[in-house]
Structure formats: structure tokens, C-alpha cells
Amino acid sequence: MARKTKTRAAQTRSAILDAAEREMQARGVSGASFERIAQRASVTRGAIYWHFADKDALLTAMVERTYLPLRDLQYSLRNELPHQEAPAILRAMLLHGLERLASDAHHRRVCHILTHGYENTDPDHPVAVLMRNAFEESRVVVHDLCQQAADADQLQPQVTVDNACDLVMAFMCGVYSCSLRYNELFTVQRDWRPMVATLLSGLFVAGEE
Amino acid sequence: MARKTKTRAAQTRSAILDAAEREMQARGVSGASFERIAQRASVTRGAIYWHFADKDALLTAMVERTYLPLRDLQYSLRNELPHQEAPAILRAMLLHGLERLASDAHHRRVCHILTHGYENTDPDHPVAVLMRNAFEESRVVVHDLCQQAADADQLQPQVTVDNACDLVMAFMCGVYSCSLRYNELFTVQRDWRPMVATLLSGLFVAGEE
DNA sequence: CATGTTACATACATACATGTATGTATGCAA
DNA sequence: TTGCATACATACATGTATGTATGTAACATG
Numbered sequence: 293m294a295r296k297t298k299t300r301a302a303q304t305r306s307a308i309l310d311a312a313e314r315e316m317q318a319r320g321v322s323g324a325s326f327e328r329i330a331q332r333a334s335v336t337r338g339a340i341y342w343h344f345a346d347k348d349a350l351l352t353a354m355v356e357r358t359y360l361p362l363r364d365l366q367y368s369l370r371n372e373l374p375h376q377e378a379p380a381i382l383r384a385m386l387l388h389g390l391e392r393l394a395s396d397a398h399h400r401r402v403c404h405i406l407t408h409g410y411e412n413t414d415p416d417h418p419v420a421v422l423m424r425n426a427f428e429e430s431r432v433v434v435h436d437l438c439q440q441a442a443d444a445d446q447l448q449p450q451v452t453v454d455n456a457c458d459l460v461m462a463f464m465c466g467v468y469s470c471s472l473r474y475n476e477l478f479t480v481q482r483d484w485r486p487m488v489a490t491l492l493s494g495l496f497v498a499g500e501e
Numbered sequence: 502m503a504r505k506t507k508t509r510a511a512q513t514r515s516a517i518l519d520a521a522e523r524e525m526q527a528r529g530v531s532g533a534s535f536e537r538i539a540q541r542a543s544v545t546r547g548a549i550y551w552h553f554a555d556k557d558a559l560l561t562a563m564v565e566r567t568y569l570p571l572r573d574l575q576y577s578l579r580n581e582l583p584h585q586e587a588p589a590i591l592r593a594m595l596l597h598g599l600e601r602l603a604s605d606a607h608h609r610r611v612c613h614i615l616t617h618g619y620e621n622t623d624p625d626h627p628v629a630v631l632m633r634n635a636f637e638e639s640r641v642v643v644h645d646l647c648q649q650a651a652d653a654d655q656l657q658p659q660v661t662v663d664n665a666c667d668l669v670m671a672f673m674c675g676v677y678s679c680s681l682r683y684n685e686l687f688t689v690q691r692d693w694r695p696m697v698a699t700l701l702s703g704l705f706v707a708g709e710e
Numbered sequence: 711c712a713t714g715t716t717a718c719a720t721a722c723a724t725a726c727a728t729g730t731a732t733g734t735a736t737g738c739a740a
Numbered sequence: 741t742t743g744c745a746t747a748c749a750t751a752c753a754t755g756t757a758t759g760t761a762t763g764t765a766a767c768a769t770g
Contacts, residue, residue, distance in 0.1 A: 297737070301747060320620025322531040325727060338749050341729075408621045411529025412682065427683060448699070455696045458679075458687060459672070466675025470667075473621065474636060478667060487664045490657070494703025506767070510717060534757060547719050550759075 305343045307333045309354055313401045320409040321351060351410075352418050358402045359426065365392075366433055378440035379496040383488055385433070386464065390484045393468065400480075404472045427461075434460050438495075446496050456495045463491055514552045516542045518563055522610045529618040530560060560619075561627050567611045568635065574601075575642055587649035588705040592697055594642070595673065599693045602677065609689075613681045636670075643669050647704075655705050665704045672700055 311332035315324040326337045326347070333339075344350040369388060373381050393400055412420055438456040441447055447456060471480035520541035524533040535546045535556070542548075553559040578597060582590050602609055621629055647665040650656055656665060680689035 298746090304747080318622065320531070320622045322529070322620060323622060327727075336749050337728090339747075342746090342748060346729085407678075411531060411620060412617045413527065413529045413532065424683065427679075428686065431686065448702070450695065451699050452695070455699060459696055459699060461687065462675030462679055463668070463671050464675065465678045466671030466673065469616075469674045469678050470636075470671055474633065477637065477640065478670065486659065486661070487668055490660050490664060490668060490703050491700075492703075493657070494699050494701075507716090513717080536757075545719050546758090548717075551716090551718060555759085 304333075304335060304339060308335065308340055308343060308350075309357060312350055312354055313398070313405070316351075316354075316405045316409055317401050320411075321347070321405065322411060348418060352422065354402060355406065355419055355422055358396075358399045359422065363426075363429070366430070370433075377444065377446070378437045379446060379492060382434065382437045382441075382460070383492055385437075386460070386488050387484055389464065390467065390480065390488075393471070394480045394482075400472070403468060407469055407472055430464075431457065431461055441496055448495060448497055451495055459495065460491070513542075513544060513548060517544065517549055517552060517559075518566060521559055521563055522607070522614070525560075525563075525614045525618055526610050529620075530556070530614065531620060557627060561631065563611060564615065564628060564631055567605075567608045568631065572635075572638070575639070579642075586653065586655070587646045588655060588701060591643065591646045591650075591669070592701055594646075595669070595697050596693055598673065599676065599689065599697075602680070603689045603691075609681070612677060616678055616681055639673075640666065640670055650705055657704060657706055660704055668704065669700070 308329065311329045312324065315329045315332055318324075319328075326340050330337045330340055340350070344353065365388065366385065369385055370381060373384060376384070393403065406419075406423060410419070412423070414420060415424070435453065435457040438447070438453045438460075441456075442453050447453070467478075467480070470478040517538065520538045521533065524538045524541055527533075528537075535549050539546045539549055549559070553562065574597065575594065578594055579590060582593060585593070602612065615628070615632060619628070621632070623629060624633070644662065644666040647656070647662045647669075650665075651662050656662070676687075676689070679687040
């Protein structure tokens with residue numbers, strides 16, 4: 293074979309990313325060899341090295357492919373619901389995140405790899421930096437919303453902004469962790485509204501639902 | 502060198518486990534080689550292969566060394582507080598788990614390895630089975646307590662036993678995940694009582710604290 | 711005190727995964 | 741149509757982890 297057109301090359305790149313997703317989900321990041329990824333994508337290792345410098349670059353591209361859309365949505369959601377009160381916005385954000393995890397197979401696969409198939413050892417690793425930034429940014433958004441609720445006297449008594457924020461973060465991280473690992477015991481394909489309502493009822497005074 | 506006494510051999514075994522803990526925390530399970538573990542323990546790879554068949558056996562021994570005490574405590578806690586009401590027992594259990602994670606460095610290291618330094622790919626892997634059993638057993642305990650609360654009419658309206666149980670499980674898993682990964686952003690060394698109280702106030706009607 | 715077993719150390723054989731160097735056929739531009 | 745850059749495939753060189761086989765010195769036992 294030889295050179296294909298640019299669109300064809302993009303297809304190859306995409307096929308490699310798809311194959312890497314499945315292979316890394318099956319064997320973990322360190323266990324997924326370029327050889328098997330190449331076989332899955334029906335190319336050779338040469339093709340992978342042409343598109344990606346090494347495994348780190350491949351992983352980074354994988355994460356960015358599914359992750360960037362999420363960031364957009366975080367902000368657009370705040371812009372689309374500007375007149376809602378903070379608790380309602382927070383509720384919509386949580387439900388949207390859970391809904392995406394339940395319905396977007398690509399996103400679920402990448403999240404599964406990052407949470408249970410990736411040995412996060414070096415905090416300066418590009419992928420670790422991506423994940424940390426995502427966590428920090430989400431935390432800032434949640435914290436802002438909790439602060440807005442506090443300013444509007446919508447927090448339950450005894451509840452601080454920091455505690456409300458951390459409780460929400462822990463809940464979301466926990467749902468990701470549990471459902472991605474034990475989806476039969478802790479399925480993500482469910483109606484999350486009751487549980488989110490219960491969680492938020494411990495935090496905010498205004499009525500939900 | 503040569504053969505030491507039995508107690509001396511036990512010391513060697515323990516030193517290997519300690520070294521493996523630190524090496525795996527630093528480089529991940531798959532990145533930790535027997536060579537570096539041996540160097541850290543001031544022995545050779547031969548010593549490791551004498552005590553453990555392979556890396557799986559080493560990891561399993563590491564997990565069992567810190568994990569078995571936890572199981573004991575789950576049950577002893579229920580026996581020591583038999584006259585308390587279910588929400589109070591649940592509260593004590595959560596706080597005890599969080600306190601242990603904050604104060605027991607060995608336990609924290611092993612949990613860190615399992616949650617962020619271990620590629621959990623094969624569900625039949627002995628370590629994966631250990632983790633799954635721990636999750637299921639914890640879930641059963643939490644579920645029972647929620648059921649007891651429901652039988653005593655202590656659940657908030659609209660809250661089901663299953664949702665209460667899963668919310669608690671997600672919270673705990675989330676705290677483990679967040680604090681083990683980002684302890685500066687989400688520290689585990691804090692007074693957890695307010696946050697646990699907030700969480701449980703969304704679930705149960707009786708007064709806490 | 712002679713011997714078998716224990717608790718390791720040493721040496722080697724094997725298997726992969728990685729990275730790179732090189733080959734090559736095709737699309738495209740001049 | 742030539743020529744160059746692209747998009748791969750192929751081949752090789754290297755490093756590194758694993759497992760096993762063997763050596764060996766001390767301990768325990770009779």
C-alpha cells in the first residue's frame with residue numbers, strides 16, 4: 293500500500309484511536325501493545341508511529357477527543373440556563389453528566405480506561421495534567437454554584453460552601469468509579485433524578501423536582 | 502549470605518511487602534519491577550521469588566495484609582453498637598473508614614495503589630476478586646442498615662432503600678478516589694462529621710450529632 | 711558432627727515491547 | 741512527466757522484565 297488521500301489518512305487515525313480505546317479497555321494502558329492495537333485497526337505499527345509519537349501522545353489524543361466536548365457543555369449549560377437558580381443549574385449539570393456517561397459509549401470507554409485501566413503515577417504526565425485540570429475546573433464550577441446558593445440563603449443550616457462542593461464532587465467521582473467498575477451492581481443506566489434530588493435536598497433548602 | 506532463622510525470614514518477607522508498596526505507589530503495579538523492589542528491600546529478586554510466586558501473589562499478599570483488619574472492624578462495629586439505631590451505626594462506620602484512611606499510612610498506600618496505580622482489567626484476577634468482594638460486602642452492610650432504618654420509618658420521604666444505599670456507596674468511593682488522587686485539593690485529613698451529617702440528613706429523618 | 715532442608719543469591723534463557731531506520735507506492739504540484 | 745512529500749509497511753536493533761535453574765551458606769535435627 294502507499295499514500296492515501298488526506299481524508300483517508302484521517303480515517304486511519306480515527307480507526308487507530310478506536311482500536312486503542314478498545315484494546316486499552318481490555319488490557320489496560322500499559323498492557324496494550326502497539327502491535328495488537330495495529331492488528332485491531334488493520335494497519336501496522338508503522339502507521340501508529342506515523343500519527344502518534346508514542347503511547348502518551350496516543351492516550352492524550354484519545355482523551356482530548358472525548359473530553360473537549362464535555363468542557364464546552366459545562367459552560368454552555370450555564371449560559372443556556374442563566375435565569376435558573378443555582379441549585380437547579382447544578383442539578384441539571386449533574387444529570388447531564390450522568391446521562392452522558394450512560395449513553396455515550398466512547399466517553400464511557402475513555403473514562404473507564406482513565407479510572408480503572410491507567411496507572412496514574414507521574415502527576416506531570418500530560419494525561420494526568422488533563423485529568424487534574426478537568427477536576428479542578430469542575431470543582432470551580434460547582435463551588436461557584438454553591439457560593440451563589442449561599443449568597444441567596446439557599447444552603448441548609450450548618451452546611452458550608454466548601455462542604456457542599458466537596459460532597460457533590462465526591463458523589464460524582466464515586467458514581468463514575470462505581471458504575472464504571474461494577475455496572476451490574478451499580479448501573480449507570482437508571483433514572484438518576486431521585487438520587488440527585490436526595491443529595492441536593494441535604495444541601496439546599498429550595499424545593500427540587 | 503544464606504539462610505536466616507524463621508523470624509528473620511518473616512522480617513525479609515515483610516520488608517519485601519513494604520518495598521513493593523512504595524515502589525508500586527511510585528511507579529504503578531505494572532511499572533514496578535522485581536529488580537527495583539528488591540533493591541528497595543536490600544535483597545535480590547531471588548528472595549522475592551522465594552516468598553512469592555509472581556507479581557500477582559505479591560500484590561494479593563499486600564492487599565490482604567491491610568484489608569483483612571478492615572473486614573473485622575465492620576462486623577465488630579455492629580456488635581459493639583448493637584443498641585444504637587441504624588443511622589447512628591452507619592454514621593460511625595463511615596467516620597471510622599474515613600478516619601482510618603486519614604491515619605493509617607499503610608492502608609492509604611495500598612488503597613492508592615488499588616484505585617490509581619493498578620490496571621483492573623481481568624475481573625477474575627485474584628486482586629480484582631478481592632476488591633469486588635470487599636465492595637459487595639460493604640454494600641450488603643450498608644443496605645442492611647438502610648433497610649433497618651426504613652423498617653423504623655427513619656427514611657426521608659421519597660427516599661428508597663436502594664437509593665440511600667447507592668448514594669452512601671458512591672460518596673465513600675468518591676472520597677477515596679478524590680482524596681487519594683488530589684489530597685491537596687480534597688484532603689482526607691479533616692473533620693468529616695459535618696459532611697457525613699449533611700449526607701445523612703438527606704437520607705434519614707432522626708437527628709444526628 | 712553429619713546431613714538434609716531452608717532462605718536466599720547468582721546466572722542464564724526467553725519473550726516481548728519499543729523505537730528507529732529504511733523501503734515504497736501513491737497523490738499532488740510544477 | 742518529473743519530482744517531492746506523504747502515508748504508510750517492513751526489518752532490525754535494543755533494552756528490559758520475567759521465570760527458572762543452579763549454587764551456597766547457615767540452621768535444625770538426629
